[in-house]
Amino acid sequence: MTFESFSFYLFSTILVGSALSVIFSRNPVHAALSLVLAFFTAAAIWLMLEAEFLAISLILVYVGAVMVLFLFVVMMLDININRMREGYWNYLLPAIVVSGIFLAELIVLISGRMVFEKPLEISAQITNEGNTLQLGRLLYTEYLYAFELAAVILLVAIVAAIALTLRRRKDMKVVSSSDQSSANRASRLKIVSMPVENGREREES
Amino acid sequence: MIVEFLSAYIGDSLAYFSWTLMKVLMILIPVTLCVAYLTLAERKVIGYIQLRLGPNRVGPKGLLQPFADVLKLLTKEIIIPSGANKFLFVVAPMLSLMPALAAWAVMPFADGWVLANIDAGLLYVLAITSMGVYGVIVAGWASNSKYALIGAMRSGAQIVAYEIAMGFALVCVLMMSGSLNLTTIVDTQRSDFGFLSWNLIPLFPMFVVYFISGVAETNRAPFDVAEGESEIVAGFHVEYSGTTFAVFFLAEYANMILIAALASLMFLGGWLSPIPGIPDGFAWLAGKIAFMLFFFLWFRATFPRYRYDQIMRLGWKVFIPVTIVWLVLIGILMRMEWWPW
Numbered sequence: 343m344t345f346e347s348f349s350f351y352l353f354s355t356i357l358v359g360s361a362l363s364v365i366f367s368r369n370p371v372h373a374a375l376s377l378v379l380a381f382f383t384a385a386a387i388w389l390m391l392e393a394e395f396l397a398i399s400l401i402l403v404y405v406g407a408v409m410v411l412f413l414f415v416v417m418m419l420d421i422n423i424n425r426m427r428e429g430y431w432n433y434l435l436p437a438i439v440v441s442g443i444f445l446a447e448l449i450v451l452i453s454g455r456m457v458f459e460k461p462l463e464i465s466a467q468i469t470n471e472g473n474t475l476q477l478g479r480l481l482y483t484e485y486l487y488a489f490e491l492a493a494v495i496l497l498v499a500i501v502a503a504i505a506l507t508l509r510r511r512k513d514m515k516v517v518s519s520s521d522q523s524s525a526n527r528a529s530r531l532k533i534v535s536m537p538v539e540n541g542r543e544r545e546e547s
Numbered sequence: 548m549i550v551e552f553l554s555a556y557i558g559d560s561l562a563y564f565s566w567t568l569m570k571v572l573m574i575l576i577p578v579t580l581c582v583a584y585l586t587l588a589e590r591k592v593i594g595y596i597q598l599r600l601g602p603n604r605v606g607p608k609g610l611l612q613p614f615a616d617v618l619k620l621l622t623k624e625i626i627i628p629s630g631a632n633k634f635l636f637v638v639a640p641m642l643s644l645m646p647a648l649a650a651w652a653v654m655p656f657a658d659g660w661v662l663a664n665i666d667a668g669l670l671y672v673l674a675i676t677s678m679g680v681y682g683v684i685v686a687g688w689a690s691n692s693k694y695a696l697i698g699a700m701r702s703g704a705q706i707v708a709y710e711i712a713m714g715f716a717l718v719c720v721l722m723m724s725g726s727l728n729l730t731t732i733v734d735t736q737r738s739d740f741g742f743l744s745w746n747l748i749p750l751f752p753m754f755v756v757y758f759i760s761g762v763a764e765t766n767r768a769p770f771d772v773a774e775g776e777s778e779i780v781a782g783f784h785v786e787y788s789g790t791t792f793a794v795f796f797l798a799e800y801a802n803m804i805l806i807a808a809l810a811s812l813m814f815l816g817g818w819l820s821p822i823p824g825i826p827d828g829f830a831w832l833a834g835k836i837a838f839m840l841f842f843f844l845w846f847r848a849t850f851p852r853y854r855y856d857q858i859m860r861l862g863w864k865v866f867i868p869v870t871i872v873w874l875v876l877i878g879i880l881m882r883m884e885w886w887p888w
Contacts, residue, residue, distance in 0.1 A: 375635075375685070378681070394665075394666075394667050395667065395670070398670045398673075398674045399670075399674075401674040401675075401677070401678070402670070402673055402674040402677055405674075405677070405678060406673075406674060406678060406680075406710070407677065407707055407710070410680055410681070410684065410703055410706075410707055411703075411707065413681075413684055413688075413703075414684070414703050414704070417684075417688050417696065417700075418700070474666065474667050474670070474727060475666075517856070519857070519860055
């Protein structure tokens with residue numbers, strides 16, 4: 343067994359194991375952390391296929407940002423495991439149907455590729471220049487409009503998500519940062535001159 | 548040369564493996580020593596700023612103080628809270644140390660002195676350092692303590708916010724140099740005019756944004772709300788003691804050195820000498836890193852802690868717009884070729 347196939351089997355075992363643990367672990371935080379491990383090993387497998395840009399951006403975007411926010415929410419929520427497990431048998435049949443269709447599609451796609459097409463070969467240009475450069479060049483020249491459109495759609499999705507969840511409370515107290523920064527001595531401090539009180543006079547009165 | 552010498556005795560692949568291992572150790576041991584002396588430097592610098600002497604009892608002028616601290620921490624008991632998740636509680640410090648050390652793999656120290664000279668070096672650094680937040684979050688959750696959880700939440704939100712500004716600042720750097728390889732980034736800052744061709748000058752606002760974001764990323768004062776000893780005791784590591792605490796400490800200082808090293812490589816010309824005629828070399832890089840590290844200590848002694856909403860405002864509403872404007876500006880300058888150098 344070469345080192346490459348050894349590491350492939352190692353990473354895929356970890357990947358499948360952690361993916362299973364995402365589904366089966368009872369604790370939602372453990373599930374989210376297993377998902378992080380799954381992403382990380384998937385990135386390692388992509389790195390072995392010399393897709394270094396995809397691998398690094400998977401870690402940067404999903405592990406570094408998306409899953410952090412995910413964990414954040416999971417930790418803050420008070421999840422009742424027993425209530426989530428209710429109705430398990432009702433959901434089982436639709437779940438099996440959906441995942442069966444999904445599996446069939448994958449099998450058709452992969453076996454079709456294997457039968458009708460030659461296996462993909464990494465072209466010499468990509469290995470020489472590194473695919474970060476190649477991807478960047480293609481994205482910003484040939485596929486520029488598609489790329490920009492995708493960015494705009496994502497932006498619209500962000501604005502929509504915020505607009506849907508934004509609630510304005512009437513009793514909310516807001517500090518205005520510009521007021522705070524423009525505050526100066528004159529607006530906060532007043533020096534008044536008072537006549538000096540005589541201690542003895544006060545005692546007498 | 549050394550690989551050839553070794554392969555005569557133990558075979559090619561083993562020789563390559565052991566030579567790489569030696570190179571890894573040649574980076575990690577000095578980094579760890581730097582961390583040890585950075586803690587001493589911090590106490591000394593802050594001491595002098597506050598008109599005190601700082602530690603001066605262990606060894607000559609207190610020079611052995613870090614070793615005394617390490618020994619003390621290593622011999623202390625590790626207390627695991629009864630309601631804690633034991634596995635995650637122990638794994639969390641390792642999760643925070645791993646990225647801080649792994650990022651050094653692509654750091655060039657001088658021309659050709661690099662462990663892994665990969666083309667996507669800058670992306671690798673960004674990806675690896677973005678994982679550091681897990682140590683903090685997992686520690687906060689696994690401790691099963693209110694203060695720890697609040698600290699973890701604060702730190703998570705803060706790191707995610709400042710990572711974006713930091714990323715944009717670095718995008719400006721890679722636009723200037725046209726490469727993600729750290730050695731190339733330093734080489735493109737080379738010219739006959741010394742420090743005038745460093746990225747510092749055209750990208751000065753980005754340098755400021757990058758460094759302040761770096762201070763926020765490492766949870767250092769004035770952005771240390773994750774620890775916030777006056778409000779949430781010690782934040783995410785309140786339940787940690789002994790070696791596990793020492794590992795968090797090590798990770799924080801290793802991250803500081805990393806941020807300082809990246810700032811010197813990307814904005815201050817790395818190992819290039821500031822004055823033409825004086826030879827380049829590792830000494831310049833070391834000096835620049837030390838200079839940047841001094842700022843970390845200076846900030847801590849000078850500024851009071853930011854309020855949490857001010858941190859979020861600075862990250863999202865000030866830094867990100869500033870970086871985007873500068874990004875567009877650099878793009879226009881490059882397109883129009885209005886480039887004085």
